[in-house]
Amino acid sequence: MATILIVDDDPTGLQYLDTLLGYQGHRMVKAGGANEALTCCRAGKPDLIITDVLMPELDGYQFVRELRKDKDLADISVIFYTATYYRGKNSLALARACGVARVLSKPAEPDTILEAVNAVLENPGVSTQNLSLQEFDRDHARLIGSKLFNNVRKLDEANAQLRASEEQLRRLADHLRSAQEDERKRIARHLHDELGQALTLLKMNCSWIEGRLRDAPEGVIARLRSSIQLADDTISSVRRVATELRPAILDLGIAAAIEWQAESFQARTNIECAADLQVDDESIAPETATELFRILQEALTNVLRHAEATEIHISLRREDNCLVLEIRDNGKGIGEERIANGKTLGLLGMRERAALVGGFLSVEGGEGTTVRVYIPQQPAGVLQ
C-alpha cells in the first residue's frame, strides 16, 4: 500500500479521491493548495501525488516544477487530475516535459482512476525532458495565455447571454407591472362602482323605510339607523380600498391626480406639500400618467420614511422636449451610497417605471432630496 498525496483547492474533489483510494487501503494525505502540498512532501515523502492543475497560488505545472527542483522530491510520480478544458495539445506536452505520468480528466470514473494509480505505482520513477527554466516559463506563459484568451471569449459569450436574459427579465417585469396596473384598475373599479353602488342603494332603501316608520317602536328605528350607519362605514372602507388600489382621479389626468395626492399626503402626514402644475393633460398618454403617479407615490413614501422633511415641493413642467416631474423635499438628504446602491428597491422600481414609458430618473442628495423624472416627448411630426 502506498502513501498518496492529493492536492485540490476544491474540497469535493479531495473528498472523492480520498474515499475512492482510501478504500483501496492507501494512506491518504490531503492538501488544499501547492504550497501546503510542498510542506506535506517535505514532512513525509509520498509515493504518488495526484494534483489539480488550476489552483490559486501555484498551478499544477509550477507545483511539479518546484518538486523537480528539490533533489529529495524530484522523483515523486505525479498524476494531473484536471478539468477537461485544461487538456489541450500544449497542456499535455508541458505536462510530459515536467514528468507528469498521467493526465486524467475531471470527473473520471473510479475504474479509470484506479487503473492509472496502479499503473503509476507499479512503474515509479520520473522521465523528465531536459527543459530549461526559460523554456518552461515560455511554454507555461503561452499555455496560460491561450487559456486566458479562451476564458475571455467564454466570458464574452456568457456576458452576451446574461445581457439577453437581463433584457428578457426586464420585459417580463414590464409586462407584470402593466398587468398589475390593469388588474388594480379593474378591481378598484369593480369595488367602487359595483360594490359601492350596491351599498349606496342599500343605504337609500333603509332611509326610505326609516321615513315611513314614524310610528314604529324605538328599537326598530334604532336598529334601522345602525344598519344605515353600518352601510355608511362599509361604503367608506370600500372607497378607501379602491382608492388605495388606484385613485379614480387618475382618470381626470396627471395634474388632477398630483394635486389630489399632494392634498391627501399633507392631510395625512402634516408635511406641507405644494404642487406647481404647468402642463396640459391632453398631450400626456394615460400610461405615462399612471407611471408618473406611481413614481410620485413611491417618492412621497420615501420622504415619509427616511427624509424627516417638513416641506415637499412637487412640480410638473416641460423642459425642451421633456416632461419633467420633480419631487423636492427639505429633509436630511439621501446619501450617495443609497443612490448608488442598486438594491434600494424603491429607487430601482422608480427607475424601471420611468424606463417603462421611455424616460429616466435622477436622484440628488445634499440639502434635502430631489427626485426628477424626465420623459422625452416627441415633438409633433418628428419620428425618431
Add this chain to the structure above:
Amino acid sequence: MKVFIVEDSPALVQAVSDLLSEIDGVEIAGSTGVVERATEEIRRLRPDIVILDIRLADGSGLDVLRNIKSRTSDAPLVIVFSSNTEPGYRRACERLGADFVFDKSQDYNKLPEVIRSKVSSINSGSEGK
C-alpha cells in the same frame, strides 16, 4: 318640471325616481346610462334639471356636462350625483358648469330639497336656480 336622469344603474334610476316622485309638479322625462345618447336626449327633451352620474359604463359624465353646458342660453340646471366627489372631481365638475355636486351615498336627501326649491321658485315666478 322635467327631470332627466343620466345613470347606468337601473336600480339607482329607480331609487332617484322614487325620491322625486313625492314632489308635486316633477316629471321624470327620461333616463339613459349611455354618454352619447344622454347629450342627444337632453337636447331633444329640453329638461329643466339633469341629474348626472360621472362614471358611466361607456365613458365620462363630464363629457355630457361639457356638451350640455356649452349652450349657455337654455342649459338645464345640472346636479352631479356621483360616488366620485373628492375635491379634484368636484373642481372639474364646477369648472364645467355643474350647479350642484352631490355624493350618492351621503347627499341623496339633498336631491329632493334642491328640486323642491327649484319648483317653488318657478311657481313663484322667478327664474332663480
